[in-house]
Amino acid sequence: MSVKATVVSTEVGQKSKKGFQVNATLKTAALGAVVPLILVIAWEYLSRTGVFPPHLLPAPSVICQSLMNMSAEGNLWGHIGITLYRLFIGFLIGTAAAVVLGAAVGYLKKAESLFDPLIQAFRSIPSLAWVPLFILWMGIGEPSKVVLIAVGVFFPVYLNIVSGIQSVDRKLIEVGKIYNFSSLQLIRRIILPASLPSFLVGLRSGLGLGWMFVVAAELMGASTGIGYLLVYGQNTYSPDLIISSIVLFAILGKITDSILKTFEAKALHWQDTIEKKA
Structure with missing residues (x-):
């Protein structure tokens, strides 16, 4: 040939x-x-037939019409944009802090003894407990909202990084030492690839919590954002606006998670998993 x-x-x-x-x-x-x-389809049918009261649970067609009206008025994209901005900045800050501390705690035994007990104690604090403190320190502006989201993202990413590094097979480390790998080479060639799956799972978990925390962040005095639409819908007794906001959170959360899942699949293309065999 x-x-x-x-x-x-x-x-x-x-x-x-x-x-x-x-x-x-x-x-x-x-x-x-x-x-x-x-x-x-079932929701639409039950709403049209009166099983679901329209003043409590509007039909999906009403929800879509509400979203189209906000989009036509130009308000919708501004609320979506500021919410995504807050989530993105908070996600970056929380992930960066988790990578630095998680890598140190996972790789160094002394760092684990020094930092991990305090971090685990902070992890037990409910998210809403941080709200009054951040408002007191930073006001109700953007910094307090971004920091609150970063706190929510930090813990799942940190836990998965530590777990991923500490679960690296000891035999792999010994093989690296046999080949006289330096500490940097051990980290780059063995520890990072072996802990990457756990780290990527942590990113997806952190993103999910980031969406939960962005709601809490936008409930504390925001004048823009999807969370603000929730509060505005409650104050004006507009169930269509409340459900529209919830639907937006669901759609955007799914889209961002799919992006991370696609990145995860490409980064771990070398794995021979049951999903690929299927």
């Missing part, structure tokens, strides 16, 4: 593989939409 034929055969194989992956992704997305679609 000529070189040209080999190249063509390889390209065809790669295109076929990509096509198969796209089809598998579409099939998974379609399957995942079945249950939500059934629930929405």
